[in-house]
Amino acid sequence: MEHEASPALASIAVGTTIRDLLRNPPLDPVDMRILVAHVLDLSRIQLITRSEHALTTDEAMALRAALHRRMQGEPVAYIAGTREFYGLMFAVTPDVLIPRPETELLVDLALERLQPENHVLDLGTGSGAIAVSLAHTRPDINVTAVDISKAALTVAERNARHHAANVAFVHSDWYAALPGRRFDMIVANPPYIVEGDKHLSEGDLRFEPINALTDHADGLSALRNIVAGATPHLSADGWLLMEHGYDQAAAVRNLLATRGFSAVRSWKDLAGIERVSGGRLVNHFA
Missing domain, CATH: 1.10.8 (Helicase, Ruva Protein; domain 3)
Incomplete structure (x- = not known):
């Protein structure tokens, strides 16, 4: 070349x-x-x-x-060290996924449902794009963000400081470090690409952290874990909103319905792809 x-x-x-x-x-x-x-x-x-x-x-x-x-083939975002997301500039390194425009739908949906002083949990925060965008737009809410990668948390904390966003960061494997804590909303953009998918060896994905892209299984294991563990961590009428793959909406809706979520639906991104699914856990007792 x-x-x-x-x-x-x-x-x-x-x-x-x-x-x-x-x-x-x-x-x-x-x-x-x-x-x-x-x-x-x-x-x-x-x-x-x-x-x-x-x-x-x-x-x-x-x-x-x-x-x-x-x-x-190296992504421009890694060369420049930044990527714009939700009108904010975020620092990015090869330790985190590059924020993508379609994920802004998840932020929009969360903001539409948040009430004053709500407590929000961002699972697998990566660069902190979702958590920081929420906290920056709604400084009245309380945002907690977790990631299993300490390197990712370092990047996310840097972004929160840069934008003066009040986000509490926790090193955790999903809910593991949050026993007894409840939130009014949980948002997540977990790894959902199926193991062996050809796209993992193409384009920018070749350079991004593999564990943030794929669950090394059927693409649904992280989503299953998030849904299964949500009930004891959601307040009454709490929302769970998750980004997923282009062909996973029906499966994710089924996961939510099986766990007792109501108002379950999927939302399309600007490309017309069902990109985010979620539901509300009404009057539950964990």
């Missing part, structure tokens, strides 16, 4: 202006804008207002290095 990338990398020369870089990008235009902004430490607006800036030697070398990494 090196011989194919060389002409593109050679086009990143000392003296090339930002305008020329973005007018004839050697890769996807959106990726190119992100990488140029990252390497030159410029905002989106500055890419326009400083469009006549010419690359220095160091800048050209750094940009070529970044482009080479992208051409080898």
Whole structure:
């Protein structure tokens, strides 16, 4: 692949202006804008207002290095170290999944159902994208976020500090470290890709933490555990909302109904895919 990338990398020369870089990008235009902004430490607006800036030697070398990494398949988010989610910029590392636009549906659904001063639990928080977005948008609520990965929690805590979001982080394997605690809502975006799925060896997924992508089983084991353990951790009329795979909605609705949840339904993302399913646990006694 090196011989194919060389002409593109050679086009990143000392003296090339930002305008020329973005007018004839050697890769996807959106990726190119992100990488140029990252390497030159410029905002989106500055890419326009400083469009006549010419690359220095160091800048050209750094940009070529970044482009080479992208051409080898590394996700732009890991190269730049950030990804936007729900209007906020999140730090990301290879220790966490890259936040994706479809997960914003889960945040929207949660915000529609939250009441003042509710207590929310985010299971498998990763970068903290869901928890921080909720806490930032609704500073009146109380958010607890857990993850089994200490490295992921370090990233999530960094994001919470950056956005002044009041989130309590707990190192836990799902509910294990939360005995006796109840919440008004539980949200989760757990690993749900089936073991051996071809997508795990394609695109950005090749670089993301495997344990956050797949349950190493049928794709439903984490979802089963979350539903099975929810009852003793939900307050009366509490909601459970979970993101899942494109073909798992019916199975997840069945898991919820079997455990006594009411108002069980699935919601579609902008692509028309049933992406989130949930239900309400009414008048239960654990």
